Amino acid sequence: MANVGLLGAGSWGTALSVLLHDNGHNVTIWSIDEREVKMLNEKREHELKLPGVKLADDMVITGDMESAIRGKDFLVLAVPSPFTRETARKMRPFVAEGQIIVDVAKGIEESTLMTLSRQIEQEIPQADVAVLSGPSHAEEVGRRLPTTCVIGAKSRKTAEYLQSMFISRVFRVYTSPDILGIELGGSLKNVIALAAGIADGLGYGDNTKAALITRGIAEIARLGVKMGGKIQTFTGLTGIGDLIVTCASVHSRNRKAGYLIGQGKTMQEAMDEVKMVVEGVYSAKAAARLAREYEVSMPIVDEVNAVLFEGKSPAEAVDDLMQRESRSENTSLTWDGE
Numbered sequence: 650m651a652n653v654g655l656l657g658a659g660s661w662g663t664a665l666s667v668l669l670h671d672n673g674h675n676v677t678i679w680s681i682d683e684r685e686v687k688m689l690n691e692k693r694e695h696e697l698k699l700p701g702v703k704l705a706d707d708m709v710i711t712g713d714m715e716s717a718i719r720g721k722d723f724l725v726l727a728v729p730s731p732f733t734r735e736t737a738r739k740m741r742p743f744v745a746e747g748q749i750i751v752d753v754a755k756g757i758e759e760s761t762l763m764t765l766s767r768q769i770e771q772e773i774p775q776a777d778v779a780v781l782s783g784p785s786h787a788e789e790v791g792r793r794l795p796t797t798c799v800i801g802a803k804s805r806k807t808a809e810y811l812q813s814m815f816i817s818r819v820f821r822v823y824t825s826p827d828i829l830g831i832e833l834g835g836s837l838k839n840v841i842a843l844a845a846g847i848a849d850g851l852g853y854g855d856n857t858k859a860a861l862i863t864r865g866i867a868e869i870a871r872l873g874v875k876m877g878g879k880i881q882t883f884t885g886l887t888g889i890g891d892l893i894v895t896c897a898s899v900h901s902r903n904r905k906a907g908y909l910i911g912q913g914k915t916m917q918e919a920m921d922e923v924k925m926v927v928e929g930v931y932s933a934k935a936a937a938r939l940a941r942e943y944e945v946s947m948p949i950v951d952e953v954n955a956v957l958f959e960g961k962s963p964a965e966a967v968d969d970l971m972q973r974e975s976r977s978e979n980t981s982l983t984w985d986g987e
């Protein structure tokens with residue numbers, strides 16, 4: 650049994666706190682928002698973000714960051730990516746040498762193009778930073794439906810330790826040394842999921858969805874491998890697995906926001922209606938900039954950016970994708986004799 654400090658009490662943080670408590674660990678949850686702390690303490694449930702999932706009476710919910718960090722066997726960081734760096738900076742004075750922080754958010758910092766684990770390492774150099782990712786909507790983890798994820802860590806020891814902490818009969822956890830590939834897959838799939846939602850909102854069908862998923866993972870893997878991620882990661886749970894669930898699920902915040910945009914809402918209206926973080930909006934510009942920097946073609950990402958930030962109509966964006974210059978599906982494949 651471990652003492653766990655979990656920072657960020659949104660839908661994912663809440664679901665993971667229940668999973669870790671089910672596994673027999675002592676869980677302390679920190680939230681920046683005093684109203685959220687009060688509400689969770691009183692109701693023992695996040696009625697807005699994860700309704701129907703009860704927090705046990707012995708779970709501690711606090712607004713005091715220091716008490717959520719000091720003496721904990723490991724920390725889980727579940728704040729959305731736009732707040733990762735500022736939260737890590739606040740955590741730094743309380744984190745012990747070698748203390749494990751497992752980041753569970755998915756994003757890329759727009760100003761630096763850094764993944765979240767890199768930002769945390771920059772802000773908290775004494776920490777042992779790991780990541781958890783995979784096809785895992787909070788709504789289903791909270792209901793204890795079978796789910797699979799991957800822990801990425803710098804050492805096998807940390808990866809296997811965290812695996813043993815999170816794994817359960819309903820939450821199967823694999824390990825991987827490819828932290829970069831895991832984080833790129835997790836953040837870039839949100840941009841493609843916006844496109845899948847837009848296609849749904851436009852009333853397009855399953856053929857369109859399958860095309861976006863398949864061509865989407867091709868884009869993600871092209872960039873990810875060039876940046877140093879491993880191809881096996883992009884064909885695994887944190888790559889294609891997470892892309893499939895996010896493009897298809899009724900729970901997905903990114904797909905839902907895309908759907909609303911496809912229906913004619915603005916990006917801001919869609920984000921306001923979803924009420925929870927739509928990470929793809931924050932990663933879209935970073936993805937396009939990375940594509941340029943690494944000289945990789947990412948046409949779906951480019952069209953999502955045009956719709957989100959340049960006022961392009963969603964229907965025109967899909968039209969432009971369909972009418973790109975004809976090409977081979979995979980340029981590395983050739984005919985005999987060529």
Ligand SMILES: NC(=O)C1=CN([C@@H]2O[C@H](COP(=O)(O)OP(=O)(O)OC[C@H]3O[C@@H](n4cnc5c(N)ncnc54)[C@H](OP(=O)(O)O)[C@@H]3O)[C@@H](O)[C@H]2O)C=CC1
Pocket residue numbers: 657658659660661662680681682685698727728729730732736753754755756785786787788924925926928
């Ligand atoms: N939801 C899911 O199913 C999954 C989410 N993820 C990832 O986990 C991360 C968190 O997502 P999710 O839980 O859905 O997000 P939510 O929108 O549900 O929750 C976000 C949380 O962050 C808090 N917050 C707001 N501002 C700040 C701040 N300045 N500093 C620190 N915390 C702040 C919010 O407080 P308040 O409520 O007061 O705004 C809330 O507690 C994202 O990166 C997401 O991609 C990964 C896998 C599954």
Ligand SMILES: O=C(CO)COP(=O)(O)O
Pocket residue numbers: 755783784785786839842891894895900901902903904926927928
């Ligand atoms: O990453 C997720 C599922 O694995 C959550 O995706 P959404 O943010 O689109 O809900």
